[in-house]
Amino acid sequence: MLKTNQIVINEARNAAIEVLLHNAHGPFHSLPRTAGWGYPEPYTRDLMFALLGIAVSGNQELMSSMRHVLEILAKNQTSHGHIPSLVHDAEDRGASDTTPLFLLGVGIFRKVTNEKDFLQGALDKALQWMEYQSPSDRCLVAQQPTSDWRDEQWVTGYGLFVNTLTYSYLRLLNLHERANQLKHDMGRFTITNGIMHKHVHEGLVVKYKPYYAFWSYKIFSSERFDLLGNSLAILSGLASPGRANEMVSWIEEECIHMRNNGELAVDLPPNFFPYIKPSDPDWHERYEQYNQPGEYHNGGIWPFICGLYIAALVAAKRYSLAEKKLIALTQAIKLSKSKSLKFGFNEWIRAQDGMPMGQDWQTWSAAIFLYAAKCVETKRTPFFNDATT
Template identity: 70%
Template sequence: MKLENKELIEGAKKAALEVLLHNAEGPFNNLPRTAGWGYPEPYTRDLLISVLGIAATKNPVLINSMRKVLETLSLNQSKKGHIPSLVHDKDDRGASDTTPLFLIAVAIFREIINEPYFLKDAVNKALLWMDYQSPSDRYLVAQQPTSDWRDEQWVPGYGLFVNTLVYTYLKLLGVHDKAENLRNKMESFTITAAEAHHHVHEGLAVKNKPYYAFWSYKMYSSERFDLLGNSLAILSGIAPRSRAIAMTSWIEKECQFMVKKGELAPGLTPNFFPYIKPGEIDWHPRYENFNQPGEYHNGGVWPFISGFYIAALVAVGKFALAERKLLDLTKTIKLSRKPELEYGFNEWYKAQNGKPMGQDWQTWSASNYLYAAKCVEDKSTPFFDKIRQ
């Protein structure tokens, strides 16, 4: 890597640490805030995903803040094991991804602090809750629309993202039999025939495509591409190595094609494509205001997801491409809505022009930048390497 690029990345890493330390205490019970100014609340999923970046820093202030997040969540866990959507509010419930993210974060945090039984009772309750989220009792977990991080986009039934989280926590916690059964179910093809036979069960593999379906349920599915879910499928080892290599090549070719069509600015990777457009069957009236093509969940560029994609590139050994994408991400996260900021670490960027559209100094944008940089530097993916083996 050229000296000027190394200096650029080092500057961004220092800025990311500054963001995390700034956000480490907020106005709600001194819990971390989700963004520097716009989101003072401690949103569970954002803060749990940030455990990866915090692990990369080894900063004691941030580690203590994560301990407080996890312990508070265990106190606000429902009697049946569900984890709330806001760390401090036990009544804010209904998310499909908070409980599996809690299990992942605890497993990683146990390794960081060398306490193998940290929050053992809460973990056991959460595992039982997740066992009951499979309506068919065949390992795949189902969800309600808008119940995962895509709170403005419909993901009904067996969503890819949530099931990659389930596989990841099962592997991290050593529940290998269940993990393998789940992976086998995901490798089943989505059902495309007009009539489904009772002995045929849907999965998330897509015929003649290297990636996994966005979601699937009975005879319905979406074969649009979800960058977050597929990046986690690579990182966790759900995707066989040959599929993972083919998938990353396919992503880059599709992005080049989108750039030529004017749907994507050079150097960016959208979280979702092809974009849902007005008049299509997947379009909902509310998308008019919140989810235009290339925006928010409908193809916006999210730095925290780009961090997972860069880590996935490292996982398949595409080190030069991972380095280039890290540089692209570094240039992106410098952009901000507040002109006085040297680094914006914005929530999300418009795909067509890279304009920052969300909140600046977003915790998971900064944390996953640090995790991606760590992966590129070390040519490894901490915590995921061992579960892929």
């Protein structure tokens, strides 16, 4: 890596720590803020993802803050084992991704601290909750629309993101038998002929494409590309090395086409494509306000997801490409809505013109940058490297 690029990356790392320390104590029970100013609440999913970067930072103040988060989540866990969407609010329920993210977070925390029995009771209850999340009593986890991090986008039935999270925590917690069964279930093809025969189960593999389907349920599915879910599939080892390499090449080729078509202005992939347009059958009226093509969940560029994509590139041994994308991400995290910030760590960026559109100093944007930088530096993917078998 060029010395000038390394200097900027190190500067960005220091800025990320500054953001995380600023956000470490918010107005709700001194729990971390989700963003520096716009989101004072402690959102469970954001903070569990942030643990990846905090865990490789070596910063003990931040790790102590995350211990507090995990302990409060365990305290606010429901009697059935479900984890709330807001750390401090036991009544804010209904998310499909908070419980698997909690399980992943506990697994990461145990690895860093070597506290092998940390929150064992809460972990057992959360595992029990996840056992009951499949309507067909399989390992595949189902969900209701807008119940995962895409709270403004429909994912119906077996979503890729939640199932790759589930696979990741199963590996990290050494629950390999169930992980193998989930991998088997996900490895089935989606059903495309409109008929579901007896004893034939749907999966998430798309015929003639290297990536996994966005979601699948019975005879219905979406073959639009989910960058977060597919990055986790590579990171966790769910995707074979051959599939991972083919997927990366496909993503980069598609991004070239989008740039040529004026649909993408930066050298980072959108979180979701092809974008859903008003004329498409999967367009919802509410998207008019929140999810225009190339924006928010409908193709916005999310720095935290791009950071996980960079980690996936390292997992796929595409080291030069990972370094190139890290440099592009370093430029992207400089963008801010507040012009006074040298590093904005903005929430999301509009794909077509590269304009920052979300909240500045977003916790997971800063934390996952740290994780991506560590992966590129070491050519390893901490926590995922140890979990794959």
